[in-house]
Amino acid sequence: GAVVSQHPSWVICKSGTSVKIECRSLDFQATTMFWYRQFPKQSLMLMATSNEGSKATYEQGVEKDKFLINHASLTLSTLTVTSAHPEDSSFYICSTLKVGVADTQYFGPGTRLTVL
Amino acid sequence: GQQVMQIPQYQHVQEGEDFTTYCNSSTTLSNIQWYKQRPGGHPVFLIQLVKSGEVKKQKRLTFQFGEAKKNSSLHITATQTTDVGTYFCAGPGAGKSTFGDGTTLTVKP
Numbered sequence: 001g002a003v004v005s006q007h008p009s010w011v012i013c014k015s016g017t018s019v020k021i022e023c024r025s026l027d028f029q030a031t032t033m034f035w036y037r038q039f040p041k042q043s044l045m046l047m048a049t050s051n052e053g054s055k056a057t058y059e060q061g062v063e064k065d066k067f068l069i070n071h072a073s074l075t076l077s078t079l080t081v082t083s084a085h086p087e088d089s090s091f092y093i094c095s096t097l098k099v100g101v102a103d104t105q106y107f108g109p110g111t112r113l114t115v116l
Numbered sequence: 117g118q119q120v121m122q123i124p125q126y127q128h129v130q131e132g133e134d135f136t137t138y139c140n141s142s143t144t145l146s147n148i149q150w151y152k153q154r155p156g157g158h159p160v161f162l163i164q165l166v167k168s169g170e171v172k173k174q175k176r177l178t179f180q181f182g183e184a185k186k187n188s189s190l191h192i193t194a195t196q197t198t199d200v201g202t203y204f205c206a207g208p209g210a211g212k213s214t215f216g217d218g219t220t221l222t223v224k225p
Contacts, residue, residue: 043204043217044159093158104149105206110158 003027004096006108013084014116020080021111023094029074030096034105035067038091050077084115120207122216130224135192137219139205146208148181148188153218154201162190162203197223 003026013019023033031052036044048069049057056069066088068080081088091112095105119142129135139148147166151159163172165181165188172179178191192199202218 041220044215046215104161104164106161107151107158 004094004106004108006094006111008111009109010112010114012114012116015085016083018080018082019084019113020078021092021094021113023077023079023096023108025075025096028096028098030077030098031074032097033071033077034095034097035069035077035079036093036095038093038110040091044093047079081113084113086115089113089115120205120214120216122205122219124219125217126220126222128222128224129195131197132194135195135199135221137190137203137205137221139188139190139207139216141186141207143207144185146185148185149206149208150179150188150190151204151206151215152201153204157201159204192221195221195223197225199223 005024005026007022011019033050035047035050037047038044046059047062047067048059050069050071052071052074058064066082068082069077071077077094079092091110093107093110095107098104098106121140123138127135147164149164150162152162153159163174163179165172165179168185169183170181176193180189182188188205190203200221200223202220204218205216207214
């Protein structure tokens with residue numbers, strides 16, 4: 001498998017502030033990373049596809065101005081939740097895409113965001 | 117768009133009983149992947165199936181890919197308490213995966 005780290009693992013912030021979450025691919029260069037959101041007891045909801053050196057592709061219904069994604073290098077993608085509100089509280093998980101016979105995703109440990 | 121559906125949503129078993137979760141896609145899949153997410157954890161890749169009718173085994177886990185490549189199953193023989201978690205299937209689509217809603221397995225000792 002591949003090793004993916006996320007930082008921070010959890011964060012509590014006040015409403016109106018911005019929070020940055022980092023996703024790092026530790027053992028291979030990931031051209032493509034994905035950002036997911038998961039509510040309790042629900043499946044993973046893809047938010048956006050992050051491509052190194054280009055703009056992220058957002059899924060329908062995801063506000064790109066609220067969830068800023070930057071993929072500045074082949075090993076780092078960041079998700080910034082801007083002007084966070086309590087409804088943004090969730091578990092955010094990134095994954096890297098390893099291209100091969102069949103594309104495989106490797107997930108980071110996730111970041112739990114709580115907005116007060 | 118592509119949809120991947122899983123049943124059942126929840127399954128409660130006694131330790132030692134078998135467990136099966138089923139995954140169905142509205143379209144033919146080039147491959148299917150299975151992930152396990154422990155409570156409080158993140159999804160962990162288990163296996164991928166590529167060929168029509170493919171069957172793969174990992175100890176007590178048996179994975180099958182349907183002949184039409186539109187459905188798949190995960191069967192666990194003689195469940196143990198360590199098997200608890202949510203099992204997701206995922207089908208590829210334009211470079212990204214579409215996840216099923218998952219089947220949450222609880223095992224009573």
